[in-house]
Amino acid sequence: MTRDASEGLNVPHEKTKILNGEEERAHTKEGKGVKKSIKSKYQLVDFNSLPTFLRDNDFILGYYRSEWPLKQTFLSIFAIHNETLNVWTHLIGFFLFLFLTIYTAMRAPIVVDSLQYIPEIIGKADLNKIREELLKCLPSLPDMPDLHKVKNELSTSLHSLNFSPLSGRNVMELLINCFPEHFSSNYLKDDTIEFVSSSTIQPITRWPFYVFLIGAMFCLLASSTCHLLACHSKRLSYIMLRIDYAGIAALIATSFYPPVYYSFMCNPFFCYIYLGFITLMGVATIVFSLLPFFNKSEFRKYRASLFFLMGFSGVAPIIHKLILYGDEPEALQTTGYEILMGVLYGLGALIYVARIPERWMPGKFDIAGHSHQIFHVFVVAGAYTHYRDGLIYLRWRDLKGC
Template structure:
C-alpha cells in the first residue's frame, strides 16, 4: 500500500496539461479520490502511532492523523470518539442554558421564596392568625383569586390603610420590611404599613439577593471542562503536537471543574465566618492550580499514569470532606445544611464512580472490541461527570435561597 501511495503521489506531482485544462488524467483523478477515501478510513489499535494509544481494550474505529478539516467534520460521523464528543458537548449546552436561566430567572424565583418565607415567619410572631392561615394555603405561584383573598384578609386584619391597589409583590415585600421576625408591637407594624402606602400604590424597598459570583464561577468551570473535553476528543487525532495541547486542556478542565465545585458550598456555608471561608477556598484553589501545572508535564499523559491521574482528581474531590463536615457541625439543626450535603454526597458519588470506571476500564476490559463505539468506560465517565455537576447545581440553588432569606 505504501508503494502504491508513492506512485500515486508522484503522478499527482508530475502532472501534465490536458485538453480540458486539467493537470491530471481521469484515471489519476480517480486514483486520487480513492487514496483520499482510503486515507481517512478508520484503523485498528495496532495501526495507531504511539501517542494515540491509550486504551488497548478498544480495538478499532480509530481516526489517525487526520487533517483538521476532516477531524472537525468527523463530529457527524461514527467512530470510537463520537459519543465522547457528544456526551460532553450536550452537557456544555445544558450548563449554558442553566447559566442563562440562573442569571435571568433564579434571582426572581429566590426573591419570591424569600419574601414568602420571611412573610410567613413574621406573621407567626403577630396576632394575624387568619392571614397566616391564608398565606400557608398559597402555592408558590398563586392565582389571582388567591391573591385577592389574601388582600381581603389583610384589609380586615390591618384596618388602617387602603391596600386594594397593592400587587402581590407589593404586599409581600411591604410586610417583609414592616414586620421584623421578632416584632411584638402590632402598632409599629401598622405605622410602618401606613407610611409606605400612597394613594397611587406602594413602592417598598427591594430585598437584594446575595452575591452570585461563587455560583457563576462553578457554572463557568463546568462549561469550560465540558467544552475542553469535547474539543480534545474531537481534534486530538490530528497530530502529536495538537494531541499534546488538547490533553493538557482536558486535564485543566477537569481540575477547574473540581475546584470551582467547592466555591458555592464553601462561600455560602462560611460567608459569616470569613477566616474559614478564605481558608477552604484558598486550599482548593491551590490544589486546583497545582493539578493543572502537573498536568502540563509530558509524562502525565502516558497510559500507565492512568491510575495516577484518576487518583489525583479523586483526591481533589475528597479534600472537600472537611468543609462539608464543618458545615454540618455548624448548622446541624438547619434542613438546608442537610439537604445541600445530600446533593454534595451525590455529586461526589457520581464523580468518584466515574473516576473508578475510567481507571479500571470497565466494561471494555471484560470484552475487548465489543464496546468500541458505545458503552466503553470513557463514555460512562463523561455521563457521570455531567450528572454530578447537575446535582451540584441543585445544591447551589438551595444555598442561594438559604442565604437570600437569612444572610448571615
C-alpha cells in the same frame, strides 16, 4: 518499394500509439491509486495501525481516526467513529450549562419555597401590634349605617384574635384571600424552586455560583474539543490533552466555590482558608498535568487518584458546615446533594479507570457504551446535581443572610 516504405513508416506510428495507450492506462491506474490512497487516508483504522501517541485503550479495537488533516478532523464531528459519543456527551452538556447560566443571569433565583419560609418572614412582623393599630383605627371610621355592623363584627373579631397559634401557612393564606391583588399566585405553587421578582428579597452575591458555571462549561467544552481534535497530530494531541486535564481540575476546584462561600460567608476566615486551599490545589494540578509523563497510559490510575483527592478534600468544609448549621434544613439538603455529586463523580472515575465494560468484551463497545462515554455521562449528571445544590444555597442566603 513505396508500399514497403510506407509499411515501414507506419510501423513506428502504430508502436507509438500502442505505447501511448499503455502509458495512458498506466497513468490512469496511477491516478486511481492516488485517489484510492487519499480516500483510504481518511478511513477508520484499527488499534494496531495507530501511532504510539494515539494508543490508550487496547480494549477498543477499531473505528479510530489517525492523523487526519485538520479540516477532515473538524468535519468528523458528524461522522461515526469511536470518539463520536465522547464528543457529543460533553458538547451537549456544555450547551446545557450555557443555557442554565443565561437563564440564571436573566432571572436571578430569589428562591422561595413559598409557604415553607413564611413563618420566618411573618415572624419578623409584630402581628399583635398590627391588631392593636387596627383597633385604634376602627373608632375613626365614619359612623354610617352600612358600616356600623361591619365595625362591630370586625372589632369583636380583632379582640378575640390571637396570632400566636397561627402557622405561617394560615397567615399567608389569610392575607392572600383578603388581599389577592398584592400577592402573586406563585406563592401557592408546590414547586420547590420559584423565581420571583428581585424586589421581593434582596439577593445575595452570585459570583461564586457563576464561577462554578464557568468552570463546568470550560471543562465540558475542553473535553469535547480534545476528543474531536486529538487525532490530528502528536503535537495537537499533547496540547488538547493538557487543556482537557486543566478543565477537569477547573471543574473540581470551582465546584467548591458555592458551598464554601455560602456556608462560611459569615465566617470570612474559614471562607478564605478553604477557597484559597482548593484554588492552590487546582492550580498545582494543572501545572502537574503539563509534565510529559502525566499523559502516559500507565499513569491513568495516578491521574484519576489526583483528581479524586481534589474532590475528597471537600469533605472537610462539608463536615464543618454541618457542625455550624446542623439544625438548618438547608445544610442537610445541600449535604445530600453534595454526597450524590461525589458518588456520581467517583463512580464515573472508577468506571473510567477499570475500563468497564469493554475489558469484558473487547471490540463490542467500540462505537457506543465504552467506559469513557459512561464517565462523561456521570460528569454531566454530577455537575447538574451541583447546580441544583447551588440553588438551595442561594435560597438559603437570600432569605436569611448571615
